[in-house]
Amino acid sequence: MDKALSVSTPKKKVKVYAVxxxxxxxxxxxxxxxxxxxxxAFIFIFPFFWMVSTSLMTLGETITRVLVPRVPxxxxxxxxxxxxxxxxxxxxxxxxxxxxxxxLLFTSILAGYAFGxxxxxxxxxxxxxxxxxxxxxxxxxxxxxxxxxxxxIIPMPGPGGSWLNTYWALTVPFMANAFSxxxxxxxxxxVPKELWDAARIDGADHFRFLIQVVLPISKAPIMTVLLFAxxxxxxxxxxxxxxxxxxxxxxIMVGLWNFVNEAGPQTHLLMAGAVITLxxxxxxxxxxxxxxxxxxxxxxxxx
Amino acid sequence: MKxxxxxxxxxxxxxxxxxxxxxxxxPAPAPVEPPAxxxxxxAxxxxxxAxxxxxxAxxxxxxAxVEPxxxxxxxxxxxxxxxxVFWHQHTGEAREAAMKQIVDDFNATNExxxxxxxxxxxxYGDIFTKMLPILNTADVPDIVVGYQNxxxxxxxxxxxxxxxxxIDDPVYxxxxxxxxxxxxxxxxxxxxxxxxxxxxxxAPNRSAEVMxxxxxxxxxxxxxxxxxxxxxxxxxxxxxxxxxxxxAKAEGSIGYELSIDTSRFASWTYAFGGDIYDGTxxxxxxxxxxxxxxxxYLQDLFKEGCARLVTEAYGDQTNFGxxxxxxxxxxxxxxxxxxxxxxxxxxxxxxxxxxxxTTPDPVIDVYGASVSIPKSTPERQLAAxxxxxxxxxxxxxxxxxxxxxxxxxxxxxAEKMADYMAENPTFxxxxxxxxxxxxxxxxxxxxxxxxxxxxxxxxxxxxxTADVKGELTALNEKANQILAEQLEQLQ
Numbered sequence: 001m002d003k004a005l006s007v008s009t010p011k012k013k014v015k016v017y018a019v020x021x022x023x024x025x026x027x028x029x030x031x032x033x034x035x036x037x038x039x040x041a042f043i044f045i046f047p048f049f050w051m052v053s054t055s056l057m058t059l060g061e062t063i064t065r066v067l068v069p070r071v072p073x074x075x076x077x078x079x080x081x082x083x084x085x086x087x088x089x090x091x092x093x094x095x096x097x098x099x100x101x102x103x104l105l106f107t108s109i110l111a112g113y114a115f116g117x118x119x120x121x122x123x124x125x126x127x128x129x130x131x132x133x134x135x136x137x138x139x140x141x142x143x144x145x146x147x148x149x150x151x152x153i154i155p156m157p158g159p160g161g162s163w164l165n166t167y168w169a170l171t172v173p174f175m176a177n178a179f180s181x182x183x184x185x186x187x188x189x190x191v192p193k194e195l196w197d198a199a200r201i202d203g204a205d206h207f208r209f210l211i212q213v214v215l216p217i218s219k220a221p222i223m224t225v226l227l228f229a230x231x232x233x234x235x236x237x238x239x240x241x242x243x244x245x246x247x248x249x250x251x252i253m254v255g256l257w258n259f260v261n262e263a264g265p266q267t268h269l270l271m272a273g274a275v276i277t278l279x280x281x282x283x284x285x286x287x288x289x290x291x292x293x294x295x296x297x298x299x300x301x302x303x
Numbered sequence: 304m305k306x307x308x309x310x311x312x313x314x315x316x317x318x319x320x321x322x323x324x325x326x327x328x329x330p331a332p333a334p335v336e337p338p339a340x341x342x343x344x345x346a347x348x349x350x351x352x353a354x355x356x357x358x359x360a361x362x363x364x365x366x367a368x369v370e371p372x373x374x375x376x377x378x379x380x381x382x383x384x385x386x387x388v389f390w391h392q393h394t395g396e397a398r399e400a401a402m403k404q405i406v407d408d409f410n411a412t413n414e415x416x417x418x419x420x421x422x423x424x425x426x427y428g429d430i431f432t433k434m435l436p437i438l439n440t441a442d443v444p445d446i447v448v449g450y451q452n453x454x455x456x457x458x459x460x461x462x463x464x465x466x467x468x469x470i471d472d473p474v475y476x477x478x479x480x481x482x483x484x485x486x487x488x489x490x491x492x493x494x495x496x497x498x499x500x501x502x503x504x505x506a507p508n509r510s511a512e513v514m515x516x517x518x519x520x521x522x523x524x525x526x527x528x529x530x531x532x533x534x535x536x537x538x539x540x541x542x543x544x545x546x547x548x549x550x551a552k553a554e555g556s557i558g559y560e561l562s563i564d565t566s567r568f569a570s571w572t573y574a575f576g577g578d579i580y581d582g583t584x585x586x587x588x589x590x591x592x593x594x595x596x597x598x599x600y601l602q603d604l605f606k607e608g609c610a611r612l613v614t615e616a617y618g619d620q621t622n623f624g625x626x627x628x629x630x631x632x633x634x635x636x637x638x639x640x641x642x643x644x645x646x647x648x649x650x651x652x653x654x655x656x657x658x659x660x661t662t663p664d665p666v667i668d669v670y671g672a673s674v675s676i677p678k679s680t681p682e683r684q685l686a687a688x689x690x691x692x693x694x695x696x697x698x699x700x701x702x703x704x705x706x707x708x709x710x711x712x713x714x715x716x717a718e719k720m721a722d723y724m725a726e727n728p729t730f731x732x733x734x735x736x737x738x739x740x741x742x743x744x745x746x747x748x749x750x751x752x753x754x755x756x757x758x759x760x761x762x763x764x765x766x767x768t769a770d771v772k773g774e775l776t777a778l779n780e781k782a783n784q785i786l787a788e789q790l791e792q793l794q
Contacts, residue, residue: 058647059643059647060647060648062621063552063621063624063625063644063647063648064552064553064625064648064649065553065621065625083396142432143432143435143436146433146436147436150436150437150442152436162442164442238429241424241425241429242425242429242432242433245388245390245422245424245433245444246422257394257425258394258395258399259394260394260616264617264620264637264639264640264641264643264644265616265617265640266395
């Protein structure tokens with residue numbers, strides 16, 4: 001164990017630790033810590049393990065509750081894709097997710113910047129109202145949003161005044177999000193004032209400052225917003241089921257529902273379908289992992 | 304000061320939104336699903352016959368009609384619409400394939416050139432959620448599946464087509480012989496005394512609450528047949544809890560697993576001679592003597608470790624299949640799934656029987672969604688009615704029942720399904736119980752009452768010291784309060 005450096009001062013001895021040195025916690029302490037972490041990791045990982053394992057089982061193995069399949073049934077994935085009409089739904093999900101992400105990024109960046117860096121009348125009130133919308137449960141707004149999309153409150157642009165069974169119903173309602181605006185606002189507010197002063201001297205206005213200075217240094221929080229947007233749009237089930245009555249724009253989560261019948265499940269196929277739907281999220285996460293962690297950390301560091 | 308104003312304003316905003324959410328309950332989307340259906344309470348079941356003759360027809364006095372009979376329509380002057388839409392909830396390869404065949408055959412053979420599109424619109428709860436905002440608009444589907452209490456809720460807005468206007472029509476009507484071919488109880492289930500005896504639906508299929516039992520395990524425990532009384536049930540269940548099945552493919556053993564589902568509540572209450580709704584007084588009776596007796600009995604089973612709750616979706620089905628559960632109670636539509644679970648699991652001899660009862664004869668909770676026609680144009684309504692006649696015709700019923708595991712609603716179909724029943728003896732056993740059918744209430748707001756019933760069930764069996772009578776009395780008060788609020792809208 002590294003020893004502290006004892007430095008004598010005129011009045012008293014002070015132990016000084018080099019950067020990175022820790023006060024010793026002892027072997028037992030470390031053991032307990034690691035055991036807790038392993039237990040925590042196990043609790044989080046086991047559901048994923050169970051999902052993958054079940055996706056490779058036969059129906060009989062799911063009934064007899066074995067932990068691992070005797071012979072992996074890779075055909076379950078093909079069967080899940082076939083029965084769940086995953087080809088079509090997968091494409092729909094990708095298009096819906098990309099559209100939602102693009103729209104969300106656009107609104108969140110502009111709104112986040114305005115709240116974080118521009119002074120205007122009523123800014124605080126507006127921000128409070130925005131934050132308060134995060135408290136409203138989704139189930140409360142389901143019917144009003146549905147009526148809005150149907151054109152009951154104001155006619156929606158387009159033929160018939162209703163957006164039911166359209167791409168817009170699945171994307172536009174999610175193109176603005178209080179949490180994303182808040183996240184970016186927190187980061188943008190921390191951009192040093194000196195940078196803004198320097199940009200002003202160069203003749204930049206807010207828009208140019210945003211594009212040329214702020215955005216290039218905001219990769220981390222933007223990736224975070226993108227990841228949340230991707231996950232939310234990819235996992236959407238209830239809303240797409242509500243606003244679509246035809247297969248045309250149904251996303252992949254609706255396809256998964258095919259495996260939950262009224263009177264009995266096909267657990268192995270359901271899990272195979274779940275694994276398939278999870279893959280894009282995992283890819284997205286691993287690609288953005290570093291920036292995601294950074295984004296969460298930097299937006300919350302300073303008050 | 305600025306910060307304080309800001310904080311104060313934020314609190315006021317949030318409070319305003321929370322208070323704004325606390326509005327008078329109106330028909331809001333019900334959460335769910337499970338196989339439970341509302342209908343008229345029937346009288347005591349008829350004598351058993353070789354083939355199910357009839358679930359007993361409703362004998363409860365109808366409530367005073369609140370709407371006059373609909374005006375007669377000259378249907379001969381109406382041309383059926385060429386395109387109609389049917390919202391259904393069926394998933395799974397077998398049912399989807401059967402539905403597709405039925406729809407394709409209809410589209411190919413109907414003489415009116417009607418093209419029907421069947422759309423999966425989610426589960427029962429999802430469909431209910433979707434329907435509420437679009438009632439009485441042009442966006443309604445032409446045919447929608449729904450439980451009777453959901454249709455009753457729709458009709459609060461006078462949004463459903465009364466089939467009485469066409470059922471006896473000389474051109475488009477359903478011949479009397481066909482009407483009489485329906486099991487009377489099923490046929491009567493979609494007639495609503497609350498709405499002046501309007502017919503707001505037709506039954507395309509039904510299922511019943513049955514007890515699944517492991518016969519091989521019973522024999523190992525020293526019994527030759529399933530229990531017929533609650534005492535026998537308890538004795539067998541408790542013995543099974545301590546004596547695992549020799550062919551079990553998983554660890555553990557238990558006699559009975561109860562799923563928190565209102566239909567279980569209703570079934571056990573009926574089995575003890577009680578009822579959950581009184582059709583003469585139009586009041587819930589979830590604290591009836593029979594209900595108290597049933598739930599005291601079940602609480603006791605839990606207390607003695609002979610029963611436990613189902614803790615995962617279809618967990619009882621899985622445990623039954625792997626041989627660790629002796630008895631399960633569930634819908635007869637689960638027969639094919641139980642069959643698969645057993646054959647893929649512990650592979651033993653099994654069958655179904657009525658829930659053990661204190662009544663002289665079994666009392667079987669029969670339920671199922673019906674198909675209804677939302678109000679739209681006469682042309683669309685007529686086209687929809689033509690499809691409903693087709694959907695409930697004997698040949699189509701035989702196809703649908705064989706593929707779906709549901710019971711057919713026409714008596715003559717039994718003959719057409721003779722081969723199917725010979726190959727599926729458990730289906731026949733369940734089918735033969737239909738004469739003992741009894742139904743859950745078809746009243747608006749029943750979906751919300753179901754939620755309360757399920758909370759009470761959990762409270763009674765989770766805490767085995769809970770006061771059963773107290774819980775059921777509180778439940779009954781809430782149920783009748785909900786009913787009163789719903790019925791206010793009829794005034």
